[in-house]
Amino acid sequence: MTKRNTKAKQLILDSLKNTKSAVSQEILQKELGEEVDRATIYRVLNSFCDDGIVHKILSDDGKYYFAFCINCSGKQHKHNHFHFRCLECGKIECLPNEMDVKLPLGYKSVNFNGFISGYCANCS
C-alpha cells in the first residue's frame, strides 16, 4: 500500500463518515475533487467492501451506492435490511430494522436485496 493510497483511504473514510446516507462513486468524486482519481475511489470502495467496512447497494436508479456496515467483519457481511431512496432529496439510507424473511423449506439465503423508494421524514 503506497502512501497516496493510504491518504485516499482516509479521505474516503472521512467523507463516508460525514455523510449520514449512502454515497455513490460520483458523489464521492464531487466531494473529493481532483485529490483522488476515479480508479482509486473505485478500488478503495471495493477494498472497504472486502474488509467488511462498507456494503454496496444497487439502487433502483441503476447506480451503486456505498454505506457503512454496522455489524460486519471481514467477509461476513450481514445486511438483512431494506434501503430507502428519497424521491425528493435523493438520499439513500439503510433502514435500521433487520428483516427475517421466511423462505420455503430447504432454501438458504445468501444475499438480501431490498429496496424502497418514497419520501423521507424531511421531505414527506
Ligand SMILES: [Zn+2]
Ligand atoms: Zn457489511
Ligand SMILES: [Zn+2]
Ligand atoms: Zn428526502
Ligand SMILES: [Zn+2]
Ligand atoms: Zn445498508
